[in-house]
Amino acid sequence: MKQLFLFLFITPFAMAQATFVPVEKERLDTWLTEAKENGEVDIKQLEKLDAEYADVLTTPASTNRIFDYGRILTIALQPGLASASEKELSGPAQKIIDEAEKAYRNAISNCDCHGRANIMLGLLYNQQGKYYISEPYLEKGLELEEGGEDWMIAANQYLLAGAYTYNTTEVKYVEVYVLFKKYAKTVTKDAAYYQKMAGLYVSYYE
Template sequence: MKSLTLIFLAIIAKTAVAQTSFKPVEKETLDQWITEAREKNEIATQHLPKFRKEHADVLKEPEDANRIFDYGRVLTMLLQPALSTATENPMSKSANKIAEEAEQAYLGAIDLYKNHGRANIMLGLLYNQQGKYTYSEKYLEVGLQLEEGGEDWMVAANQYLLAGAYTYNTDEEKYQAVYKKFKEYAHANIKDGAYYKKMAVLYVSYYER
């Protein structure tokens, strides 16, 4: 009787995992969304070959957090023409569907590995690009646990400070702490240093009032 109970519990557990697993949208549906968004100049077409590869790969390895992350990232790259102006110009219905698919991919990767730094960072960035600044904080904070001053940390810190500015939280100690570190690392010899120096200057008016 005990062994039957254990088997039953194992089946329930397995079912629960399957129900929370990420499943990409079918290719035909994605192609339709992309075609419609492309007609509105919302798609970076140079990323289409990589998108098709990542979609095929995630279907082969649906339980691999990195595969799911890569799929979400290429969708975000694909949608940059729309996302880069989304806070000023509302995206089309199809573009929003693609953004939702990217969001679900990042959440799927995080569901499999909650401390997946890049998935958390990219989800925070996606929310920021859509103007959903109140959603991004907790995900970017996971990214801030990565090596300070590193490439991923700088992306997370920059997006975190951006969200803090738009949500009027710049006086909070946690934002101030990140700002001080960001400003210091921005003036070090790092990748994309010129961009981060520019952003550090921009943040002065928000974090040093």
């Protein structure tokens, strides 16, 4: 009976989700200011970033709030990330990206099934030219509804990574390509973009 009582007492704590502690706001703002001076920040996203930062402080154990915080950091750094595979990010911008990666990893550790966190982490690696380590995260995203919006993002990034890592003959990549090409003809959101990408992948996967 004593053992059962101890089990019931400690289990909720053992199973509790890990809370997320973002970097101090003053330090984050300093990084953003310096990265902004280098043209690496989309200033239109800063108000949204402030809101997401406040939300994650309020609910530091919420997997979705942690994910949203990482996502807005990634979105805010798109001007820098757009050319990060060819041009190295500045120190402050890299620290912001590290903070986004930390958020995604925390969300995944709380819920490995969080497909969108896996997708965004894989995308973040791809944007930095780290194609060799994005695969497992994008594959997790491919477990989401086939042909859906999130699945299309994951599939596109997966095929991109396959092309850069010369894995285009592997069966698992070819299978995703066939499905991606099929759904690119039927999706309504970003249809033109996906059809264009499907056309580009022809030379790699056929």
